[in-house]
Amino acid sequence: MIWLIARRWPDSIRKAILINVVTAVITVVGAAYSSANGGPPQFYLAFLIFGGAQLIVLTFDVFKLVMLKPSTER
Numbered sequence: 001m002i003w004l005i006a007r008r009w010p011d012s013i014r015k016a017i018l019i020n021v022v023t024a025v026i027t028v029v030g031a032a033y034s035s036a037n038g039g040p041p042q043f044y045l046a047f048l049i050f051g052g053a054q055l056i057v058l059t060f061d062v063f064k065l066v067m068l069k070p071s072t073e074r
Helices: 002-006 013-034 043-068
Strands: none
16 A cells, blocks of 8 residues: 555655555554454564564665665766
8 A cells, every 4th residue: 555655655764664654553563463362462572573574675675775776887
């Protein structure tokens, strides 16, 4: 869904960060409530698990953008 909204934007580090932050928030909130097991939502646990995974994805996205950026030096 987020990709459909942001696909018209030019690829940039800002776009990658925005998309990763939005998806991380959605994932952490969903995981916190799904791991509650009848108690309070487990935001800390969900953030540790899924926040770290989203940080890895963001690292690869930014690395890809930096490596594919056309060089202006010749």
